Amino acid sequence: MRSPETTTDDTAIPDRTWSAEEERSLRLWIALARCYATVAREVSTRIGEYGLTAPQFGILEALYHLGPRSLGDLAEKLLVTGGNITYVMDRLEAQGLVVRERSGEDRRVVVARLTEEGAACIRDAFPGHAAFIHELTEGLSVEEQDALRPLLKKWGRGLAGDADG
Numbered sequence: 001m002r003s004p005e006t007t008t009d010d011t012a013i014p015d016r017t018w019s020a021e022e023e024r025s026l027r028l029w030i031a032l033a034r035c036y037a038t039v040a041r042e043v044s045t046r047i048g049e050y051g052l053t054a055p056q057f058g059i060l061e062a063l064y065h066l067g068p069r070s071l072g073d074l075a076e077k078l079l080v081t082g083g084n085i086t087y088v089m090d091r092l093e094a095q096g097l098v099v100r101e102r103s104g105e106d107r108r109v110v111v112a113r114l115t116e117e118g119a120a121c122i123r124d125a126f127p128g129h130a131a132f133i134h135e136l137t138e139g140l141s142v143e144e145q146d147a148l149r150p151l152l153k154k155w156g157r158g159l160a161g162d163a164d165g
Contacts, residue, residue, distance in 0.1 A: 039136060046132050050125045055080065055088045057129070060097060060114065060122040068113035070103065097121055 018026070040054070047057045058078045063069060069077070075085045089112060092098040097118030103109035114122070137145055 042136060043133070046129070047125075050121070050128075052121075052125075053088070053091075055084065056092055056097075057122075057125070059085070059088055059092060059112070060118055061126065061129075063098065063112060063114045064119060064122040064126070068111050071100070071110045071112060074112060092118070 016023070044054045047054050050057065052060070055078065059074055062074055062077055066077075071082065071085050071089065075082050078085070080088075089098060089100060093100065096115055098112050098114055100110050100112050103111050140148065
């Protein structure tokens with residue numbers, strides 16, 4: 001163990017008691033968290049130009065590309081809580097972009113679908129969104145992008161206990 005370091009104001013920094021492997025993991029986590037925060041901020045700002053929040057855009061995009069979905073399915077796909085989906089759906093419904101209906105197969109299930117206005121909104125916005133996401137990834141080569149995606153998926157699936165995918 002090395003002696004405590006000091007900061008510029010002469011306060012001691014505690015000794016590090018974790019291993020080199022743990023340090024590597026911590027640095028990876030910090031890099032991922034910082035990268036995600038930066039990308040999320042950029043994406044949220046751009047989506048705001050469409051008059052939407054990121055969760056609103058996510059719901060419209062999912063419904064546009066996947067078709068009508070239960071609120072539970074949307075929450076799972078977008079990695080948010082059921083309460084958050086309800087809140088965001090309330091706003092989208094008030095804007096006339098989505099409607100909610102009870103499932104004909106199971107009345108306990110609420111299904112969301114796009115209105116014509118909602119479909120037009122996401123149809124108009126999505127090409128610009130896809131181009132912007134592409135711009136954000138241009139700092140990585142095609143090879144780096146192709147290598148990074150499976151690694152991130154492997155990490156996430158391993159943590160979720162879904163090694164096969």
